[in-house]
Amino acid sequence: MKLSLINIIVKLLVLIPAILFVVMGIRWLVAPAGVAPDFGLTLSDGIGLSSQIGNMAGFFLVLGSCMLIALISEHRSWYYPPIMFLAITALGRIVAWLLHDATLAVSQIMTEVVVAIILLLASRRLPKEG
Amino acid sequence: MGRFSLYQIFCGACLCLSVVSSSAFGIETSANTVVDTEAQSPVSRARPNIVFILADDLGYTDIASYGSEVNTPTLTALAEQGVSFTNYHTAANCAPARAMLLTGVDSHLAGVPNIPEMLAPAQRKHANYQGVLGDDVVTVATLLEDAGYHTYMAGKWHLGMEPDKRPSRRGFQRTMAMMDSGADNWEQRPYLALYDQANWFADGERFMLPEDFYSSRFLVDKMIEFIDSNLQGQNLQNTSAKESKPFFAYLPFMAVHSPVQAPKEFINRYMGVYDSGWDALRQQRKERAEALGIVPKNMPMVRMKTTEDWDALSEDDRRYQAKRMAVYAGMIKAMDFHLGRLIEFLKERGQYDNTIFIFTSDNGSEASGPSYPRTFPARLAPENLGYNLDYDNLGLKGSYSSIGPSFASAAASPLAYYKFYAGEGGMRVPLIIAGKPIEAQQSLTPAFAWATDITPTILSLTGVSQPSARYAGRPVQPIIGRDLTPLLSGAAERVYDPDDAVGYELTDHGVLFQGDYKLVINQPPRGDGQWRLFNLVKDPGETVDLSASHALRFQRMLSLYEQYRVDNNVVPVPQGYNQIKQVMTNILLKQRDNILVTFLTLLLLLPFYVAYRIKNTFNREC
Numbered sequence A: 001m002k003l004s005l006i007n008i009i010v011k012l013l014v015l016i017p018a019i020l021f022v023v024m025g026i027r028w029l030v031a032p033a034g035v036a037p038d039f040g041l042t043l044s045d046g047i048g049l050s051s052q053i054g055n056m057a058g059f060f061l062v063l064g065s066c067m068l069i070a071l072i073s074e075h076r077s078w079y080y081p082p083i084m085f086l087a088i089t090a091l092g093r094i095v096a097w098l099l100h101d102a103t104l105a106v107s108q109i110m111t112e113v114v115v116a117i118i119l120l121l122a123s124r125r126l127p128k129e130g
Numbered sequence B: 001m002g003r004f005s006l007y008q009i010f011c012g013a014c015l016c017l018s019v020v021s022s023s024a025f026g027i028e029t030s031a032n033t034v035v036d037t038e039a040q041s042p043v044s045r046a047r048p049n050i051v052f053i054l055a056d057d058l059g060y061t062d063i064a065s066y067g068s069e070v071n072t073p074t075l076t077a078l079a080e081q082g083v084s085f086t087n088y089h090t091a092a093n094c095a096p097a098r099a100m101l102l103t104g105v106d107s108h109l110a111g112v113p114n115i116p117e118m119l120a121p122a123q124r125k126h127a128n129y130q131g132v133l134g135d136d137v138v139t140v141a142t143l144l145e146d147a148g149y150h151t152y153m154a155g156k157w158h159l160g161m162e163p164d165k166r167p168s169r170r171g172f173q174r175t176m177a178m179m180d181s182g183a184d185n186w187e188q189r190p191y192l193a194l195y196d197q198a199n200w201f202a203d204g205e206r207f208m209l210p211e212d213f214y215s216s217r218f219l220v221d222k223m224i225e226f227i228d229s230n231l232q233g234q235n236l237q238n239t240s241a242k243e244s245k246p247f248f249a250y251l252p253f254m255a256v257h258s259p260v261q262a263p264k265e266f267i268n269r270y271m272g273v274y275d276s277g278w279d280a281l282r283q284q285r286k287e288r289a290e291a292l293g294i295v296p297k298n299m300p301m302v303r304m305k306t307t308e309d310w311d312a313l314s315e316d317d318r319r320y321q322a323k324r325m326a327v328y329a330g331m332i333k334a335m336d337f338h339l340g341r342l343i344e345f346l347k348e349r350g351q352y353d354n355t356i357f358i359f360t361s362d363n364g365s366e367a368s369g370p371s372y373p374r375t376f377p378a379r380l381a382p383e384n385l386g387y388n389l390d391y392d393n394l395g396l397k398g399s400y401s402s403i404g405p406s407f408a409s410a411a412a413s414p415l416a417y418y419k420f421y422a423g424e425g426g427m428r429v430p431l432i433i434a435g436k437p438i439e440a441q442q443s444l445t446p447a448f449a450w451a452t453d454i455t456p457t458i459l460s461l462t463g464v465s466q467p468s469a470r471y472a473g474r475p476v477q478p479i480i481g482r483d484l485t486p487l488l489s490g491a492a493e494r495v496y497d498p499d500d501a502v503g504y505e506l507t508d509h510g511v512l513f514q515g516d517y518k519l520v521i522n523q524p525p526r527g528d529g530q531w532r533l534f535n536l537v538k539d540p541g542e543t544v545d546l547s548a549s550h551a552l553r554f555q556r557m558l559s560l561y562e563q564y565r566v567d568n569n570v571v572p573v574p575q576g577y578n579q580i581k582q583v584m585t586n587i588l589l590k591q592r593d594n595i596l597v598t599f600l601t602l603l604l605l606l607p608f609y610v611a612y613r614i615k616n617t618f619n620r621e622c
Helices: A002-030 A032-039 A046-073 A077-102 A106-125 B003-016 B073-081 B093-103 B138-145 B216-235 B264-268 B278-292 B313-347 B376-384 B404-411 B451-462 B485-489 B551-567 B579-590 B592-621
Strands: B024-028 B034-036 B048-057 B082-085 B151-154 B174-178 B201-202 B247-252 B353-359 B431-434 B443-445 B501-506 B509-514 B519-521 B531-536
Touching: A002 A046, A002 B264, A002 B353, A002 B592, A032 A046, A032 B509, A046 A077, A077 A106, A077 B034, A106 B048, B034 B313, B048 B093, B048 B313, B048 B451, B073 B082, B073 B353, B073 B431, B082 B485, B093 B138, B093 B451, B138 B151, B138 B247, B138 B451, B138 B579, B151 B216, B174 B216, B216 B247, B216 B313, B247 B551, B278 B404, B313 B404, B353 B451, B451 B485, B485 B501, B501 B551, B509 B551, B579 B592
Parallel strands: B048 B247, B048 B353, B082 B443, B151 B174, B151 B247
Antiparallel strands: B024 B034, B082 B431, B174 B201, B353 B431, B501 B509, B509 B519, B519 B531
């Protein structure tokens, strides 16, 4: 019973960010002007705008979708792409700070690391054995 | 070096010409850069600083020198050393007025025939109906910057938020700009659901307001900071007064736009002052304005249909309504107080004697607030934005207040109508031009003046030429305003001849001023949709319609108005247009993206849910 309750909590901890990532991806497709400032971005134009919308929407929709598929399929391998996405994004932010004079985005890095750890935990606990 | 010598020859020639023409104080280079030649002259005095102060939604008799009970000593002191205009008119709402004030061009040609929040989609199809400052107009800030002025702005902009529309790209070197139609005065939050956030920009970049914020105090602090930064630089370089660059400071306050908010100490000064109600206040202000010579003695005055019956209110409602007006008075008082700090700063810095002050309002008093703000439908919108309407907190942080149509009519006393309407209450506002450099005696002028006159007047006062048909390599709209300086010096009694016509349009409300007369139509719901003719000199209260008795003049002015519409690309509003409904529709359209995001999210999640259900069913069956 105790184990089941923990599993439910872990599932919720995966499900909620997954839905938020999907919403974020759709916002990038539908209303990029509203979401760009959340990332400290000013919308570009021409190919720049195309890249901003395409890449950001692609990132978040794949991230959220992989997490949802992982929950439903209960196959461990579906957790690995989102873990890699989040870990490399956090790493990229640190590299940007160290090498390119970007601001150290502490809260964003923390969010990405925490969600990645939750996914790692979920990948250990939730998939069916065998 | 050679260019400088040629320059001096030109300067000498222009100085000679200036004897016969004030416009010859400036010349234009081949690049169309306007250069002040007077400043180059060894005999000339230092060019004056200009402080252009713009109140927001301030009514005709809202300051003491125009008949208000609100004590505004700073503005009174300015009025005592300058010229107060009693027949100055502006647009009936915000952004069109600002466009005309800053460019000298009619609002329709300047790209701002209405605020963008009120434009109908059908109107937006027209290039000049975007509600943002067009690229083919030059602001007075650009002209002054090109003539060697420092240019600063701190306050409400509302002429476009895209990068190339921001004040930092329209001639202002240092800016602290609120980009929306209004915003909270205590913190960074929007006052309408139309805005996702309160959009503040500093020097063209997004800006987060500090925790300790009150709009009038903050804007004056910023302006002092801007001015002081360059004064200190000049002091370090030991620059003399004549060599130092003068400044143009544009200070468009957020006071007294909704939400009406003020510090408690200012509100408390007016608690109990309005307990007699709006009719008594309207009458008191009329009498004071008559005594001050602002309006003719014993002028007739209408009572607006939107004015509620004070005596029919419950005791609790009267108490609440009186406090609404006390908050409004406190906000005016706070604006005057902080303006006083700026003037003290200029005195301390030795700049005051060389500064010209221009004070006015963008339009008349605002009546769009509800008559009874605590009733259910009225409180819905502010409460959805997290505001409260409690009596105790009214005007303070977290509260939403307005004055409503009844007190707005008193604020516009003794005139008819208010903001958004073409009655005098919406269009006639105070204008004071003062300061030692103009050497004017305290006086009132009844001469007609129009919002587009401010830019040419500033250019004349600073000795900067108006732009020609092209500026900075591109064609520009010509300035239509008149130079008001002959009225300041007493050299003329009027700058518009009796046959000169000045037109104006806002959402099919129409006006044509000609001589002493005004042709006007106010559309429903508060207007009757009928053209009327008034003699503004004898009847500024617009009580006696002369359209029948002066039929020939009436027809001639109608014809001139039609010509105005054609010349200025006026686009009529769509059938059934209502400005308040249009704002609501635009708010819903603004929410369209959120609705679409929700719908698409559900659509995308649906297959996952179906897969989950199928898997569960499959597992159970196994």
